[in-house]
Amino acid sequence: MNNKTGFNRLGRNASHRRALLKNLATSLIMHGKIQTTQAKAKELRSFVEKLVTRARVDSVHNRRMVARVITEKDVAKKLFTEVAPRYVGRPGGYTRIVKIGQRRGDASEMVVIEFVDAVADNKKEANIAG
Known part of the structure; x- marks a missing residue:
């Protein structure tokens, strides 16, 4: 029996939810977190x-x-050339969610979602720089 195997609708209809996830994914790949x-x-x-x-x-x-999901060519190129090669040996678990507290306006739980190896890359750059 597969109880509660669905997904969160996020208070949106299907097309709005799909567009939201596409835009969030594009931003995550572009900025790293x-x-x-x-x-x-x-x-x-x-x-x-699934994309990675x-x-x-x-x-x-x-x-x-x-390309059906990530419509910006430069972001798709970054996914294939920079992001995905870092995780060739890793069987999933490419992202991390870190809680940062509640939003002041409506007390929603806010988080930072980032790629797992991005922190290690930032530390390496900091060590090289100084």
């Missing part, structure tokens, strides 16, 4: 994990499948 609500981050995590898993194998088919 983003600040959002906990519910959105949990949905985004599975969405981005597909991008780990660079083929024409996979590029076209990713």
